[in-house]
Amino acid sequence: MPESDSPQRQTPDSLMLYGFWYRVLPSGQVSGNRLQKAVLLETPLVIGRDRQGLPFALHDACPHRGMPLSFGWLDGQQVECCYHGWRFDAHTGQCQLIPSLTADQKLRVDRIYAGSYPCEEHDDYVWVYIPEPAPVGAGFTKAADSPFPVPRVPIFSEKYKMAHLTADLPCSVDHGIIGLMDPAHGPFVHQAWWWRKRESIHEKQKSFEPIPDGFRMSAHTPSSNSAPYKLLRLYANADSITTTIDFVLPNLRLETIRAGKYWFSSLTTVTPVTRDHCRIDVVAAWNLFRWVPFGSELLKFVFAKFVRQDQQTMEKQSEGLKHHPHLMLIDDADRPAKWYFQLKAAHLEAKRTGGEMKHPLPGPVTLKWRS
Ligand code: FES
Numbered sequence: 001m002p003e004s005d006s007p008q009r010q011t012p013d014s015l016m017l018y019g020f021w022y023r024v025l026p027s028g029q030v031s032g033n034r035l036q037k038a039v040l041l042e043t044p045l046v047i048g049r050d051r052q053g054l055p056f057a058l059h060d061a062c063p064h065r066g067m068p069l070s071f072g073w074l075d076g077q078q079v080e081c082c083y084h085g086w087r088f089d090a091h092t093g094q095c096q097l098i099p100s101l102t103a104d105q106k107l108r109v110d111r112i113y114a115g116s117y118p119c120e121e122h123d124d125y126v127w128v129y130i131p132e133p134a135p136v137g138a139g140f141t142k143a144a145d146s147p148f149p150v151p152r153v154p155i156f157s158e159k160y161k162m163a164h165l166t167a168d169l170p171c172s173v174d175h176g177i178i179g180l181m182d183p184a185h186g187p188f189v190h191q192a193w194w195w196r197k198r199e200s201i202h203e204k205q206k207s208f209e210p211i212p213d214g215f216r217m218s219a220h221t222p223s224s225n226s227a228p229y230k231l232l233r234l235y236a237n238a239d240s241i242t243t244t245i246d247f248v249l250p251n252l253r254l255e256t257i258r259a260g261k262y263w264f265s266s267l268t269t270v271t272p273v274t275r276d277h278c279r280i281d282v283v284a285a286w287n288l289f290r291w292v293p294f295g296s297e298l299l300k301f302v303f304a305k306f307v308r309q310d311q312q313t314m315e316k317q318s319e320g321l322k323h324h325p326h327l328m329l330i331d332d333a334d335r336p337a338k339w340y341f342q343l344k345a346a347h348l349e350a351k352r353t354g355g356e357m358k359h360p361l362p363g364p365v366t367l368k369w370r371s
Pocket residue numbers: 062063064065066067081082083084085086
C-alpha cells in the first residue's frame with residue numbers, strides 16, 4: 001500500500017488474527033469449581049481451574065450433542081456435561097466416561113475429545129491460545145500446542161506492584177486498536193486539571209522504528225506539558241526519562257517508562273471477542289511510589305480515568321460506525337493506524353504464501369503532529 005499525502009480512505013476489515021495468545025479473563029474471575037463462560041474471536045469457551053489451581057480452557061460445546069459444557073459440573077479434574085453426563089478431562093478434553101454405555105459396548109471413549117486450548121496464567125490474567133479454526137476431525141483431535149510463549153508485562157526490579165483494569169468496547173478490534181494508538185485525541189478526550197488542558201496543544205515529533213511484527217516509538221523525556229511527568233523527574237532525581245511504546249501484532253501495546261532506578265510498565269491488549277465487540281485490558285507494574293501510602297491507588301485512579309474516557313468515546317463513536325460511514329486516515333497523526341493495517345495485511349499474506357513477512361516500515365521514521 002503506497003503512502004500518500006492525501007487522506008486515505010480506509011475501512012477496518014475487522015479480520016481477527018488466529019494463532020496468537022489472548023487474554024481471556026482476569027485471574028480473579030476464575031475460582032473454585034465454577035465454570036466460567038467466555039468468548040474469544042467468536043469462539044465459545046469454558047474456563048475453570050483444576051484442584052491444583054491450574055486454569056484450563058475447553059470449547060464450550062459438548063462433542064456429543066453440542067450442549068455448552070459451562071452448564072455442567074467440575075469436580076476439580078473432570079468436566080461433566082449436564083445433558084447425558086459424558087465426562088472430559090479438564091485439560092486435554094479427552095473423554096473419560098459415557099454413562100449410557102453397557103459393559104459389552106466397545107465404543108473407544110478415549111478417542112473422543114472435547115475441544116481444548118492451551119491455557120496459562122500470567123500477570124493477573126488467564127490467557128488462551130487460539131489456533132486457526134480446526135477444519136476436520138473436531139471431536140477426535142487433541143489441542144494444538146502454542147508455538148510461542150505468553151506475552152508478559154516487562155519487570156525491571158525484584159519488588160514492584162501490579163494492578164489491572166478492564167473495559168468492554170462496543171466496536172471491532174480494529175477500532176479498539178487504532179483508538180489506542182491515536183495520538184491526536186489526547187487534548188480533546190483526556191482533559192483533566194491535573195493532566196493537561198486543551199490549550200496546551202503543541203507540535204510534537206516522535207521517532208518510530210520497525211520491530212518484529214510491530215513498531216516502536218522511542219523518546220527521551222516525554223510530554224513536558226503534563227504535571228505528572230514534571231513530578232516524576234523531580235521525584236526520581238533523574239536527568240532523563242525514557243519512554244518506549246511498542247505495538248506488536250496482534251493486539252499488544254507495551255509501554256515502559258524509566259527514570260533512574262524507577263520504572264513503570266504496562267501491557268495493554270485489545271482482544272477481539274466478536275466481530276463488533278472487543279475488550280481492553282491494561283496490566284501495569286511499577287516500583288514508583290511503592291511505599292507512599294495511596295501511591296498505587298493514585299496510579300490506578302489515573303489509569304482508570306484514562307481508560308474510562310477512551311471507553312466513553314468509543315461508545316459514542318460506535319453509534320456513528322453502525323451506519324458504516326466512509327473513514328479516512330491522515331498523515332502523520334494516523335500513520336501508526338495505517339501501519340497497523342499494513343502489518344496485519346503483511347502477516348496474513350506471509351501466512352498465505354508461507355514466506356517471510358514483509359515489514360511495512362523500511363527503517364526509522366519521524367512523524368510530526370500537534371497534540
Ligand atoms: S450433549 Fe453432552 S453428554 Fe450429551
